[in-house]
Every structure is written in structure tokens, then in C-alpha cells.
Amino acid sequence: MAQTKKGEMTRDHILKTTRAILMANGFHDTSINDIIKVTGVTKGNLYYHFAGKEDIGLAVLEDVKEEFFKFLAESFIGDTPCAKVANSCQAIFEEQKKNNFVGGCLFGNAALEMSDSNPRFSKVIRSVCAHWIREIDHYLSLAKEGHSLHVNVSPGMLAKAIVATIEGGIMLSRVTKDQADLEDCLTVIRAMLGE
Amino acid sequence: MAQTKKGEMTRDHILKTTRAILMANGFHDTSINDIIKVTGVTKGNLYYHFAGKEDIGLAVLEDVKEEFFKFLAESFIGDTPCAKVANSCQAIFEEQKKNNFVGGCLFGNAALEMSDSNPRFSKVIRSVCAHWIREIDHYLSLAKEGHSLHVNVSPGMLAKAIVATIEGGIMLSRVTKDQADLEDCLTVIRAMLGE
Numbered sequence: 001m002a003q004t005k006k007g008e009m010t011r012d013h014i015l016k017t018t019r020a021i022l023m024a025n026g027f028h029d030t031s032i033n034d035i036i037k038v039t040g041v042t043k044g045n046l047y048y049h050f051a052g053k054e055d056i057g058l059a060v061l062e063d064v065k066e067e068f069f070k071f072l073a074e075s076f077i078g079d080t081p082c083a084k085v086a087n088s089c090q091a092i093f094e095e096q097k098k099n100n101f102v103g104g105c106l107f108g109n110a111a112l113e114m115s116d117s118n119p120r121f122s123k124v125i126r127s128v129c130a131h132w133i134r135e136i137d138h139y140l141s142l143a144k145e146g147h148s149l150h151v152n153v154s155p156g157m158l159a160k161a162i163v164a165t166i167e168g169g170i171m172l173s174r175v176t177k178d179q180a181d182l183e184d185c186l187t188v189i190r191a192m193l194g195e
Numbered sequence: 196m197a198q199t200k201k202g203e204m205t206r207d208h209i210l211k212t213t214r215a216i217l218m219a220n221g222f223h224d225t226s227i228n229d230i231i232k233v234t235g236v237t238k239g240n241l242y243y244h245f246a247g248k249e250d251i252g253l254a255v256l257e258d259v260k261e262e263f264f265k266f267l268a269e270s271f272i273g274d275t276p277c278a279k280v281a282n283s284c285q286a287i288f289e290e291q292k293k294n295n296f297v298g299g300c301l302f303g304n305a306a307l308e309m310s311d312s313n314p315r316f317s318k319v320i321r322s323v324c325a326h327w328i329r330e331i332d333h334y335l336s337l338a339k340e341g342h343s344l345h346v347n348v349s350p351g352m353l354a355k356a357i358v359a360t361i362e363g364g365i366m367l368s369r370v371t372k373d374q375a376d377l378e379d380c381l382t383v384i385r386a387m388l389g390e
Contacts, residue, residue: 026308028224102311108366112307113221115370116297125370153386160376161383164363171303171362172355175310175320181355188356191348192387 011049014039015063018056023103026113027057027121054120057110061124064106068128071095072135081143085136086195089166089186096170097179104174108167133159143193151192162189206244209234210258213251218298221308222252222316249315252305256319259301263323266290267330276334277343281390283331284361284381291365292374299369303362328354338388346387357384 017039021030032053036043050056075091076084096104103109107128114121133156140155151158169185212234216225227248231238245251270286271279291299298304302323309316328351335350346353364380 024311026221026223028221104307104311109307111366111370112299112304116219116299122370129367129370151383151386153383157379157382160367161360161364161380164367164376164380165356165360166363167366168359168361168363169356171306172324172359175306175317175324181359184352185356185359187352188346188348188387191346192383 007049010041010045011059012063014041014046014049014056015060019060019064019106022057022060023106023109026109027053028113054118058120058124061106061110061121065124065128068107069131072132076135076139080148081139081146082148082193082195085139085143085162086186086190086193088136089162089189092166093179093182093186096173096182101170101173101177101179101182105167105170108170129163133163136162148194150194158192162192165189202244205236205240206254207258209236209241209244209251210255214255214259214301217252217255218301218304221304222248223308249313253315253319256301256305256316260319260323263302264326267327271330271334275343276338276341277388277390280331280334280338280357281381281385281388284357284384287361288374288377288381291368291377296365296368296372296374296377300362300365303365324358328358331357343389345389353387357387360384 014035018030018035021034021038025034030053032043032046035053035056036046039046046056050059071091072088075088078084078087107125110121111125115125116122136159137156140149140159143149144155149155149158153161165185165188166182169182172181172185173179209230213225213230216229216233220229225248227238227241230248230251231241234241241251245254266286267283270283273279273282302320305316306320306324310320311317331354332351335344335353338344339350344350344353348356360380360383361377364377367376367380368374
């Protein structure tokens with residue numbers, strides 16, 4: 001039992017440490033040796049937990065996905081459905097700001113780096129996007145029912161555009177290292193929501 | 196003179212062919228040997244034109260930038276400033292559709308792959324984003340002056356959000372290989388423009 005617990009801790013340590021170098025350098029530019037170096041585990045121990053680099057990359061994505069879904073669920077705070085969506089977007093901005101817009105969004109990075117070449121990676125990224133869009137769509141549909149959504153598009157379309165605007169805004173702020181870019185995108189989202 | 200012309204053609208051949216593999220595999224995963232293989236030029240000839248891989252990558256970005264600015268200048272077609280912006284966005288959608296959403300946007304890819312680690316790359320990407328935003332801002336400002344822009348945000352902010360939405364929408368469609376994602380983003384942009 002203690003051994004299992006230690007194994008779980010090692011696995012989690014590998015995932016969290018590898019996440020940091022994947023954010024900084026991307027998947028292709030990170031080697032198994034880089035992972036061994038930063039995690040400090042032996043090659044044998046690494047291969048005990050993971051079949052190879054692709055397996056580690058996938059497990060990191062799944063780990064971040066789980067964390068993001070939890071973060072997302074707690075981010076829809078506010079008195080009205082539109083306020084909940086606006087605050088959720090704001091929470092993502094605060095997260096990016098904490099990291100000084102370095103690293104960006106791991107899913108966005110992986111989407112651009114891997115989605116044409118690796119179907120296992122793109123499946124995880126697709127499921128993250130779909131869940132995120134569905135959550136926003138849920139609140140926008142409530143707003144539409146309550147006649148408090150005044151843009152002339154369907155809640156599903158608007159939800160998709162909001163996710164796209166945030167991902168694109170993260171990209172802009174990452175390139176310029178200027179928080180105003182993502183901030184301006186949020187202002188436009190808020191205007192569309194009437195918030 | 197003939198030699199110069201031949202040299203220019205070789206340089207251009209290297210740029211166009213390397214662009215295709217950079218779109219597919221990214222910068223880090225493309226080696227000098229890959230470039231020699233796909234271009235068919237000798238190592239000596241390659242190094243005659245470029246100092247190294249970073250130099251080729253930058254020259255490819257500059258080449259695509261020049262092409263994109265020309266494309267952009269010709270894309271603002273329509274009777275009103277808002278129609279011009281909407282049609283320009285539509286033209287970018289058609290380009291992505293032609294490529295079946297494979298490869299995505301080279302600037303977006305490079306932004307996510309290189310902007311934290313390579314200041315020379317991020318300078319080019321920043322100049323592309325700034326020019327694109329400025330062009331849209333120009334037409335939205337005309338629309339604002341003519342009282343035909345009905346969103347309650349500044350033209351500059353809206354221009355930035357439009358570029359972000361397109362980049363994010365390209366990312367979504369690239370992951371899902373479903374044109375509906377970028378298409379829905381365009382519908383929302385058009386609704387914001389009252390088009």
C-alpha cells in the first residue's frame with residue numbers, strides 16, 4: 001500500500017515537472033533525457049510508469065485536462081448566467097497573468113504542434129475544447145431563455161467564438177508579452193454578453 | 196546577371212518548399228537535413244543562401260508575411276467599411292478551407308512554438324499581428340465615424356478581438372478538421388459588425 005502511494009507520488013511528480021518543460025519547449029523539442037534530467041528519476045523508474053515519450057505527453061495532457069475542468073467548474077461565479085461566463089473568462093485571464101503570459105495554454109500549444117500528426121493528442125484536445133464550449137453554451141442558453149442575451153447568434157456559436165477569442169487572445173499576449181491584448185479581447189467578450 | 200536570377204530562383208524554391216514542411220512539422224522538428232532532402236539543393240548551396248536553420252526559418256516567415264500583406268490588402272472588398280472587414284475575414288476562411296484546415300496559420304504556429312524562446316521570430320510575428328490589427332482598425336474607425344458600428348467598444352479593441360477570434364477559430368478547425376468551427380466564429384464576427 002505504501003509502495004503504491006510512493007509510486008503514485010512519483011508518477012505525479014513526473015507529470016507536474018514534465019508539464020513545465022512541455023509548456024516552455026513544446027513536445028518535439030523535449031527528449032526523454034530532458035525529462036529524466038528535470039524529474040531526477042531513473043530511466044528504469046520512468047519506463048516503469050510510462051511506455052515512452054508519447055505516453056508521458058498524453059498523461060500530462062490528461063492531468064492538465066482534469067485540473068482545467070475543476071478550475072472551470074469553480075469559475076462560473078456570478079448572479080446571472082452572463083456574469084458567470086464573463087467571470088469564468090476573467091479567471092482564465094488571471095491565470096495567464098500569474099504566469100506573465102509565458103507558456104500560454106498547453107492545449108492551444110499542443111493543438112498547433114500535434115493535431116495534424118498525432119490523433120491520440122488531438123482526441124484529448126478536442127475533448128477539452130468540446131467540454132469548455134459546452135459549459136459556456138449551457139449558461140448562454142439559460143441567458144437566452146431569460147431574454148438577457150442580446151447578440152443575434154445562437155448560444156452554441158457564441159460559446160465557440162468566446163473560446164476562440166480567448167485562445168487567440170492568449171496567443172497575442174504571449175507574443176507581445178502585453179496583458180492588454182488578452183484584456184481587450186475580454187472587454188469585447190463582456191460587451192457581447194452585455195456585462 | 197543570369198547567375199543572380201538563378202540564385203534568386205533557388206532561394207525562392209528553398210523558401211517555398213521549406214514553408215510546406217514548417218507548416219506540417221513546426222520549426223523544432225525540422226532539421227537542416229530535412230530541408231536539404233525536400234528542396235533537393237546541396238548543403239553548400241543551402242549555406243550559400245542562408246547562415247543556418249534559424250536564418251531559413253526567419254526568411255520563410257518574412258516571405259509569408261509579404262504574401263499575407265498583399266493578400267490582406269486585396270481582401271478588403273465591399274461597399275461599406277464593415278462589409279470590407281467581414282469579406283476580409285471570409286477570404287481567410289476560404290484560404291484555410293483550401294488547405295482542409297491542415298497546417299493552420301504559420302504565424303500562429305510560430306507564435307506558439309517560438310515566441311517565448313526566440314526574440315527574432317517573435318519580432319516578425321508581432322509585426323504581422325500589429326499590421327493586421329491596424330488594417331482592420333482603420334476600417335472599423337471609418338465605420339465608427341459613419342455611425343455604422345454598433346458595438347460598444349473601441350475600433351482598436353474590436354480589431355484585436357477579431358484577429359484573436361480568427362486565430363482561435365483556425366486552431367479549433369485544425370483540431371476538429373471541421374470547417375463549422377471557424378465558420379461559426381465568422382458568423383459571430385459578422386453579427387458584431389452588423390453584417
